[in-house]
Amino acid sequence: SDPYSLLILPGDGIGPEVMAEVVKVIGWFGTHRGMSFDISQGLVGGASYDTHGTPLTDDTMALAQSVDAVLLGAVGGPKYDNLDFSVKPERGLLRLRKEMDLYANLRPAQCFDALADFSSLKREVVAGLDILIVRELTSGIYFGEPRGIHADGNNPGNEGGRVGINTQRYTSGEIRRVARSAFELARKRGNKVCSMEKANVMESGILWREEVQWVHDNEYPDVELSHMYADNGAMQLVRRPRQFDVIVTDNLFGDILSDAAAMLTGSLGMLPSASLGAPMANGRPKALYEPVHGSAPDIAGKALANPIACILSFAMALRYSFDQGDAAADLERAVETVLAQGARTADLMGPEGGTPISTAAMGDRILAAL
Amino acid sequence: SDPYSLLILPGDGIGPEVMAEVVKVIGWFGTHRGMSFDISQGLVGGASYDTHGTPLTDDTMALAQSVDAVLLGAVGGPKYDNLDFSVKPERGLLRLRKEMDLYANLRPAQCFDALADFSSLKREVVAGLDILIVRELTSGIYFGEPRGIHADGNNPGNEGGRVGINTQRYTSGEIRRVARSAFELARKRGNKVCSMEKANVMESGILWREEVQWVHDNEYPDVELSHMYADNGAMQLVRRPRQFDVIVTDNLFGDILSDAAAMLTGSLGMLPSASLGAPMANGRPKALYEPVHGSAPDIAGKALANPIACILSFAMALRYSFDQGDAAADLERAVETVLAQGARTADLMGPEGGTPISTAAMGDRILAAL
Ligand SMILES: CC(C)[C@H](C(=O)O)[C@@H](O)C(=O)O
Ligand SMILES: CC(C)[C@H](C(=O)O)[C@@H](O)C(=O)O
Numbered sequence: 009s010d011p012y013s014l015l016i017l018p019g020d021g022i023g024p025e026v027m028a029e030v031v032k033v034i035g036w037f038g039t040h041r042g043m044s045f046d047i048s049q050g051l052v053g054g055a056s057y058d059t060h061g062t063p064l065t066d067d068t069m070a071l072a073q074s075v076d077a078v079l080l081g082a083v084g085g086p087k088y089d090n091l092d093f094s095v096k097p098e099r100g101l102l103r104l105r106k107e108m109d110l111y112a113n114l115r116p117a118q119c120f121d122a123l124a125d126f127s128s129l130k131r132e133v134v135a136g137l138d139i140l141i142v143r144e145l146t147s148g149i150y151f152g153e154p155r156g157i158h159a160d161g162n163n164p165g166n167e168g169g170r171v172g173i174n175t176q177r178y179t180s181g182e183i184r185r186v187a188r189s190a191f192e193l194a195r196k197r198g199n200k201v202c203s204m205e206k207a208n209v210m211e212s213g214i215l216w217r218e219e220v221q222w223v224h225d226n227e228y229p230d231v232e233l234s235h236m237y238a239d240n241g242a243m244q245l246v247r248r249p250r251q252f253d254v255i256v257t258d259n260l261f262g263d264i265l266s267d268a269a270a271m272l273t274g275s276l277g278m279l280p281s282a283s284l285g286a287p288m289a290n291g292r293p294k295a296l297y298e299p300v301h302g303s304a305p306d307i308a309g310k311a312l313a314n315p316i317a318c319i320l321s322f323a324m325a326l327r328y329s330f331d332q333g334d335a336a337a338d339l340e341r342a343v344e345t346v347l348a349q350g351a352r353t354a355d356l357m358g359p360e361g362g363t364p365i366s367t368a369a370m371g372d373r374i375l376a377a378l
Numbered sequence: 379s380d381p382y383s384l385l386i387l388p389g390d391g392i393g394p395e396v397m398a399e400v401v402k403v404i405g406w407f408g409t410h411r412g413m414s415f416d417i418s419q420g421l422v423g424g425a426s427y428d429t430h431g432t433p434l435t436d437d438t439m440a441l442a443q444s445v446d447a448v449l450l451g452a453v454g455g456p457k458y459d460n461l462d463f464s465v466k467p468e469r470g471l472l473r474l475r476k477e478m479d480l481y482a483n484l485r486p487a488q489c490f491d492a493l494a495d496f497s498s499l500k501r502e503v504v505a506g507l508d509i510l511i512v513r514e515l516t517s518g519i520y521f522g523e524p525r526g527i528h529a530d531g532n533n534p535g536n537e538g539g540r541v542g543i544n545t546q547r548y549t550s551g552e553i554r555r556v557a558r559s560a561f562e563l564a565r566k567r568g569n570k571v572c573s574m575e576k577a578n579v580m581e582s583g584i585l586w587r588e589e590v591q592w593v594h595d596n597e598y599p600d601v602e603l604s605h606m607y608a609d610n611g612a613m614q615l616v617r618r619p620r621q622f623d624v625i626v627t628d629n630l631f632g633d634i635l636s637d638a639a640a641m642l643t644g645s646l647g648m649l650p651s652a653s654l655g656a657p658m659a660n661g662r663p664k665a666l667y668e669p670v671h672g673s674a675p676d677i678a679g680k681a682l683a684n685p686i687a688c689i690l691s692f693a694m695a696l697r698y699s700f701d702q703g704d705a706a707a708d709l710e711r712a713v714e715t716v717l718a719q720g721a722r723t724a725d726l727m728g729p730e731g732g733t734p735i736s737t738a739a740m741g742d743r744i745l746a747a748l
Contacts, residue, residue: 084578098578128503128617149519149546150579157581160549168550168592172585175545176519179530180538206633208454208468209520211527215542222538239637246616246641247498263576264634268612276613 010290011044012330013075017052017068020097021303022313022367023081029315029371030079030322033339036375037326041335048075052104053083053097053303063100072104076288077329078296079322080104082303097303105145108294110283111182112189113145113262114324115300117249117269120278122347126358127274134249134272140197141255141269142190143262144182145283148212150259152177176212178258183219189284190256191228198253200232204241204261216258238265245269266300276301277314277355280321282328295329297321307354311366314353316343319374342377346370349377380660381414382700383445387422387438390467391673392683392737393451399685399741400449400692403709406745407696411705418445422474423453423467423673433470442474446658447699448666449692450474452673467673475515478664480653481552482559483515483632484694485670487619487639490648492717496728497644504619504642510567511625511639512560513632514552515653518582520629522547546582548628553589559654560626561598568623570602574611574631586628608635615639636670646671647684647725648713650691652698665699667691677724681736684723686713689744712747716740719747 016031018024037043050056050068057063063083072078083097093099104110119127119137127134152175160171187203194201203220205213217235224233236244238261244251245265249272257265270279279301285294299317307313320343327336351373354364365373386401388394407413420426420438427433433453442448453467463469474480489497489507497504522545530541557573564571573590575583587605594603606614608631614621615635619642627635640649649671655664669687677683690713697706721743724734735743 093581093584096578102579128500129498130500133498152543155581157585163549166549166551168554168589170550170585170589172548172580172582173522173545174580174582175543178542179533179536180540181536184538206630208466209472209633210542210544211463211525212542212544214463215527215540219538219540239633242612242634242638243641243646246638260576260630261634263579263609264612264631267609268616268638271613271616 011046012077013046014048015071015075015078016047016049017078017080018049018055019052019081019083019303020054020085021082021305021308023083023303025308025311025313025367026299026315026318027079027081029367030318032371032375033319033322036378037335040378043332052080052100054085054088056100057088057091057095057097061095063095063097064103069103069107072108076290076292076295077325078104079325080296080298081318082299082301084303085305102150104296105283106151108296109146109285110294110296111144111146112186112284113143114193114282114284115141115143115266115270115279117141117266117273117279119273120275120344120347122344123273123275123278123356126356127272129272129274134274137249137273139249139252139255139269140193141257141262141266142186142193143266144186144258147178147182148259149174149176176210176260178212178215180215180219183216184223187220187223187256188227190254191223191231194231194254199230200253202234202236202252202255204236204238204255204257204265206238207235208237220256241265242268245272270300275356276317277353278316278320280317280324282321282324284328292329295325297325311368312354312364313367314355315367315371319343319371338378342374345377346373381416382447383416384418385441385445385448386417386419387448387450388425389422389451389453389673390424390455391452391675391678393453393673395678395681395683395737396669396685396688397449397451399737400688402741402745403689403692406748407705410748413702422450422470424455424458426470427458427461427465427467431465433465433467434473439473439477442478446660446662446665447695448474449695450666450668451688452669452671454673455675472520474666475653476521478666479516479655480664480666481514481516482556482654483513484563484652484654485511485513485636485640485649487511487636487643487649489643490645490714490717492714493643493645493648493726496726497642499642499644504644507619507643509619509622509625509639510563511627511632511636512556512563513636514556514628517548517552518629519544519546546580546630548582548585550585550589553586554593557590557593557626558597560624561593561601564601564624569600570623572604572606572611572622572625574606574608574625574627574635576608577605578607590626611635612638615642640670645726647723648686648690650687650694652691652694654698662699665695667695681738682724682734683737684725685737685741689713689741708748712744715747716743
């Protein structure tokens with residue numbers, strides 16, 4: 009069969025280090041499972057800015073459009089904090105999401121049994137936690153126009169004299185397609201979707217609620233659907249997170265709520281994500297996979313980073329891009345095995361201490377467990 | 379001296395029940411501390427809609443503008459879920475905030491020692507927690523124009539054919555005044571402010587960051603200031619909440635982050651809030667006080683509600699409207715005393731059980747402790 013084409017964009021900070029471990033894992037599946045991968049590499053974020061003066065070149069963008077899956081490490085760092093908005097590292101990532109039209113961002117928040125005590129929440133609140141947040145990723149206030157900072161000339165009451173504007177804008181079609189993703193995923197899990205917005209305050213939230221309900225009533229009446237205000241959602245995630253199965257929400261609420269959910273598990277260095285778009289000619293969805301954690305510039309280059317989130321992102325690629333669910337499950341099990349054996353990178357050191365292993369050593373342990 | 383004028387708006391659900399206990403407390407300060415109060419009552423939210431067809435009448439609005447402080451219970455309930463957006467219970471509250479120009483919403487998240495085990499977080503993470511969130515309350519996406527749901531006629535690709543729009547809009551002046559509130563409050567506490575936005579994604583967030591920094595550099599260089607992306611803020615609140623002293627953020631982020639912070643304490647029924655505007659002719663700020671909890675329709679009318687959040691909101695009124703800091707501290711101490719003695723309403727029942735006391739009994743216990 010055709011090789012699987014991958015574009016690897018390690019990015020900034022710890023991105024290159026964790027991606028090096030993923031490359032080993034990809035190699036393992038090539039050698040031991042007869043999969044064939046066609047791999048290209050590219051630059052994104054600050055790394056691209058340093059070389060090309062832009063966080064993503066048109067060539068890399070075109071390449072991303074042509075492959076089966078993009079694997080991304082992380083972008084950003086204090087070095088780039090004072091860059092102009094239009095060339096900040098984040099713009100590279102946002103351009104990929106927007107131009108590939110990756111509207112469904114899947115962020116599982118799973119609590120690994122071996123790590124349940126790492127959470128700031130009580131073990132009995134988070135043990136066995138397994139939520140999937142489906143975040144809309146191509147629209148809303150991240151991309152709406154008009155936007156910008158302007159002089160507020162005709163307003164003498166405005167000390168400072170400027171105004172900053174962003175626009176939250178959702179079409180029914182944008183809401184329906186991500187709702188469908190959430191319902192499809194729920195059917196393979198707990199069959200329950202909770203949709204979050206602020207319909208009590210925002211008209212775009214009313215439209216969100218109505219369209220999600222419409223998709224439910226017309227296409228997924230078998231899935232249990234509830235609606236919750238996003239502020240209450242944040243509360244409930246802290247209070248009783250296991251009440252949720254799949255959560256579907258917009259770009260901005262998804263950003264915040266998924267980070268809160270990630271932190272419940274106590275192990276941010278473990279959490280992968282997939283960003284999926286429409287099917288391409290070969291039937292595979294447009295796709296980008298990346299860890300939930302950021303570029304962690306403070307620990308970059310020190311072999312301290314945990315590669316598991318990035319490796320589990322590749323497991324998601326196996327599942328969602330290549331329909332290799334069994335291989336994905338094998339890889340996930342290998343991760344669980346090494347954790348159960350006590351392998352720990354520095355971020356996973358509890359108060360009881362112990363000796364952390366390096367980024368590369370963690371990668372090797374996972375290969376061995378495979 | 380002149381009496382303190384109060385407008386009491388019990389609102390919906392448990393609002394009237396908890397407010398009845400506040401009225402007893404007000405009476406106590408009149409009798410035992412020689413304070414004199416001039417009290418009016420009014421309707422807001424669903425209660426006003428039921429009588430007048432609007433969640434806030436112009437007469438009540440005018441009364442609110444004329445008093446020293448408004449005390450509000452709670453608004454909303456499932457009975458009103460299908461009302462038109464413009465007459466929903468929430469619109470009454472939002473109109474009060476907007477027309478009184480209550481730009482600084484103070485939401486303390488404090489963990490009461492006697493209740494630290496109620497949190498879903500580990501005791502060692504939340505014991506002694508004392509954060510103050512200062513949320514901008516009169517602008518941002520809650521009020522920005524254009525807004526609404528429209529037909530999206532010229533867009534055949536939009537299945538469903540509608541579009542929902544809201545506008546995030548902040549002026550420099552709006553940001554500076556709430557930043558000043560946060561810095562002033564920080565000086566009386568831990569002298570530390572953390573400002574939260576999404577300056578990596580939103581221009582309004584860039585303006586926010588720049589203006590907060592400007593106020594700091596020009597007027598409060600002695601206060602420690604840091605900036606954090608709001609998604610990371612949500613994470614850090616879960617991970618290590620005690621790193622914060624005062625948090626200042628916009629209307630929407632403040633809504634979500636303050637609810638998450640409230641839940642950290644494990645006792646939502648305990649948390650008060652103050653919403654403050656500019657000084658009136660008598661030097662007192664425009665002010666509205668309300669518990670953070672909602673109308674809790676499921677337990678309304680059953681004498682199960684915890685009146686403490688509403689009583690502590692009155693303590694905030696004593697402090698911020700009437701400059702009666704000692705009286706406020708006495709009231710807060712009385713609450714701590716009854717908790718330490720083991721008085722518990724139903725919401726404060728732990729797994730170990732016990733017998734809850736009624737809303738009124740909790741009010742009486744607090745009076746006795748005074
Ligand atoms: C880096 C940033 C642009 C991004 C976002 O806000 O979406 C990040 O926080 C995320 O959640 O992937
Ligand atoms: C009731 C609602 C309009 C309100 C808000 O969103 O501001 C509430 O959630 C709050 O935080 O006071």
